[in-house]
Amino acid sequence: MDLLRYGRSPWGQTILTHVSWNLFWASLFAGILFFLAHAAYMLFSAHRKRSSAETDRLEAANKNLPEKIERHNLSARLFHWVMAASMFVLLFTAFLPVVGVKFAWVQWHWIAGLVLSASIVFHIIHATFFLDFWSIWVGPKDIPELKAELLREFGHEVPGPKPGKYPLGNRLYHLAIVVTGLAVMFTGLFMLKRVRTPFFVRDPYILGDRAWGFTYVAHGLAGVGLVGLVIAHVYFAVRPEKWWITKSMILGWITRRQYLEHHEPSRWRVGAGSSTAKPAGQA
Numbered sequence: 001m002d003l004l005r006y007g008r009s010p011w012g013q014t015i016l017t018h019v020s021w022n023l024f025w026a027s028l029f030a031g032i033l034f035f036l037a038h039a040a041y042m043l044f045s046a047h048r049k050r051s052s053a054e055t056d057r058l059e060a061a062n063k064n065l066p067e068k069i070e071r072h073n074l075s076a077r078l079f080h081w082v083m084a085a086s087m088f089v090l091l092f093t094a095f096l097p098v099v100g101v102k103f104a105w106v107q108w109h110w111i112a113g114l115v116l117s118a119s120i121v122f123h124i125i126h127a128t129f130f131l132d133f134w135s136i137w138v139g140p141k142d143i144p145e146l147k148a149e150l151l152r153e154f155g156h157e158v159p160g161p162k163p164g165k166y167p168l169g170n171r172l173y174h175l176a177i178v179v180t181g182l183a184v185m186f187t188g189l190f191m192l193k194r195v196r197t198p199f200f201v202r203d204p205y206i207l208g209d210r211a212w213g214f215t216y217v218a219h220g221l222a223g224v225g226l227v228g229l230v231i232a233h234v235y236f237a238v239r240p241e242k243w244w245i246t247k248s249m250i251l252g253w254i255t256r257r258q259y260l261e262h263h264e265p266s267r268w269r270v271g272a273g274s275s276t277a278k279p280a281g282q283a
């Protein structure tokens with residue numbers, strides 16, 4: 001199976017030009033396979049939220065917590081939905097022609113690309129200066145949580161830590177989106193120089209053939225990677241047991257009970273009138 005496509009430079013050299021569209025089908029297939037395998041696995045998986053008795057005890061000890069707990073403020077929600085809309089336009093404009101639906105896609109594609117790029121820049125500034133920046137990253141500190149989650153997955157009742165604001169899976173997913181999203185954004189912004197836009201004079205000669213080849217291949221690789229990643233994300237968003245998280249991306253809040261069932265209050269501190277108040281009954 002070909003993974004890359006090659007062309008000939010004016011001097012007769014073989015140069016890399018694009019990724020092969022076989023990779024698009026592979027990513028689509030991997031995304032669909034993942035959701036079928038996960039859905040089958042979930043039929044047998046143990047429940048991973050806190051037991052009712054333990055949640056009752058925590059709720060009694062944390063009466064000071066508000067009934068609704070803010071999970072995503074308005075700016076974060078707007079970013080998420082603008083990014084999602086632009087991502088879908090980008091995926092459909094890039095890949096509908098590959099599956100045989102031919103139309104003038106390039107203009108719609110780069111316009112959505114600029115919207116995505118602007119939303120990413122906004123998100124980086126917002127997350128760095130106004131949100132809890134470290135809450136989304138993974139590191140060695142998460143090993144106890146990983147061990148506890150794996151044991152729970154196999155049906156053991158273990159006392160190990162629950163997630164902070166974001167479960168481990170979400171944080172790993174965010175990392176993959178950061179890598180592919182930034183790759184597609186930087187290469188895409190560069191590629192704008194090759195197409196006709198109202199912003200500057202088109203100049204395909206700012207890079208040599210080889211460098212353009214690598215840029216197009218990097219853009220294509222990140223793009224096909226995003227096909228599988230987006231399928232996995234949408235699949236989790238619509239799963240019934242994850243619906244409470246998806247709802248919080250629409251309404252902004254989760255209930256106190258959901259907070260105590262799914263999170264470690266000492267790792268995501270919230271409280272009436274204070275975002276750092278420590279819930280009772282916690283170390």
Ligand code: HEM
Pocket residue numbers: 017018019087090091094095106109110112113114116117184185188189191192193194195216217219220222223224226
């Ligand atoms: C979900 C994100 C994205 C996906 C899946 C995606 C996918 C693609 C694909 C598959 C191509 C064709 C590449 C080739 O022929 O080798 C392409 C071309 C292109 N993309 Fe993207 N892209 C994304 C984001 C962006 C962004 C953020 C920008 C710009 C800000 C952008 C700008 C462009 C441009 C200018 C082209 C070149 C069109 C041409 O040369 O005719 N893309 N994109």
